[in-house]
Amino acid sequence: xxxxxxxxxxxxxxxxxxxxxxxxxxxxxxxxxxxxxxxxxxxxxxxxxxxxxxxxxxxxxxxxxxxxxxxxxxxxxxxxxxxxxxxxxxxxxxxxxxxxxxxxxxxxxxxxxxxxxxxxxxxxxxxxxxxxxxxxxxxxxxxxxxxxxxxxxxxxxxxxxxxxxxxxxxxxxxxxxxxxxxxxxxxxxxxxxxxxxxxxxxxxxxxxxxxxxxxxxxxxxxxxxxxxxxxxxxxxxxxxxxxxxxxxxxxxxxxxxxxxxxxxxxxxxxxxxxxxxxxxxxxxxxxxxxxxxxxxxxxxxxxxxxxxxxxxxxxxx
Ligand code: CUA
Numbered sequence: 001x002x003x004x005x006x007x008x009x010x011x012x013x014x015x016x017x018x019x020x021x022x023x024x025x026x027x028x029x030x031x032x033x034x035x036x037x038x039x040x041x042x043x044x045x046x047x048x049x050x051x052x053x054x055x056x057x058x059x060x061x062x063x064x065x066x067x068x069x070x071x072x073x074x075x076x077x078x079x080x081x082x083x084x085x086x087x088x089x090x091x092x093x094x095x096x097x098x099x100x101x102x103x104x105x106x107x108x109x110x111x112x113x114x115x116x117x118x119x120x121x122x123x124x125x126x127x128x129x130x131x132x133x134x135x136x137x138x139x140x141x142x143x144x145x146x147x148x149x150x151x152x153x154x155x156x157x158x159x160x161x162x163x164x165x166x167x168x169x170x171x172x173x174x175x176x177x178x179x180x181x182x183x184x185x186x187x188x189x190x191x192x193x194x195x196x197x198x199x200x201x202x203x204x205x206x207x208x209x210x211x212x213x214x215x216x217x218x219x220x221x222x223x224x225x226x227x228x229x230x231x232x233x234x235x236x237x238x239x240x241x242x243x244x245x246x247x248x249x250x251x252x253x254x255x256x257x258x259x260x261x262x263x264x265x266x267x268x269x270x271x272x273x274x275x276x277x278x279x280x281x282x283x284x285x286x287x288x289x290x291x292x293x294x295x296x297x298x299x300x301x302x303x304x305x306x307x308x309x310x311x312x313x314x315x316x317x
Contacts, residue, residue: 096173
């Protein structure tokens with residue numbers, strides 16, 4: 001029981017980046033002082049109620065009209081507390097602020113969509129979706145945009161929230177002190193599937209990260225399995241390429257997630273399902289059943305077509 005509670009709190013206030021550390025510390029400072037004030041006020045009320053309770057005296061208790069010293073004290077103390085917290089807050093804001101010049105060169109560009117995340121690495125010319133890989137211990141500049149409505153990027157362990165606003169670019173840092181997977185979500189109500197706009201940040205050692213980059217940069221080899229070839233033909237014959245991109249093929253649209261390396265991702269549909277054959281199949285068979293409201297049309301594929309398509313997609317490692 002104690003372990004569970006202490007685990008809960010250590011997770012609640014865990015910070016895995018300097019920005020998250022600043023925010024959590026500020027929150028804890030507020031929490032502790034607010035706790036002290038609540039205890040003090042409650043204590044005084046209880047003491048007053050007990051000590052000055054009615055003693056069945058016939059005469060009225062002494063009446064007091066004004067006390068300059070007391071009034072100055074109880075004005076001054078809250079004022080000083082507020083000044084103290086103003087300074088602490090300002091300090092934290094400066095620490096996590098992202099000053100960018102006139103021509104910022106972001107390491108990562110995030111474009112929020114209803115209901116998934118387009119993720120780009122302009123320096124590497126990589127485009128992926130929903131699962132962001134970053135190298136550990138490196139402070140990266142991230143630009144956040146929106147393709148439709150207002151969304152909000154939030155990975156609590158790694159720091160602040162940042163709004164994705166149509167027609168505007170916001171900047172923030174992203175950084176992880178230790179390797180691991182950090183989960184986040186869209187934090188601004190953005191429509192039917194707001195709840196399924198999850199984020200996965202995978203912080204890797206520089207070596208692993210470079211391996212990932214090299215793999216993502218590669219154009220996937222042409223399928224040689226006959227089922228996969230049929231799947232590729234189906235992908236090209238249907239209008240898949242009007243929304244999706246697969247490098248090395250005519251499909252080059254970015255309305256929906258880039259599928260060049262879809263098989264290298266652990267989840268599909270922005271965290272809605274794990275990336276398995278069965279899940280991809282059920283998604284393509286009936287998108288509205290799996291993620292109601294999603295902009296993916298229902299192509300009414302038959303069983304064979306589903307099998308071919310999924311075989312092709314699962315080969316895009
Ligand atoms: Cu996007 Cu909520």
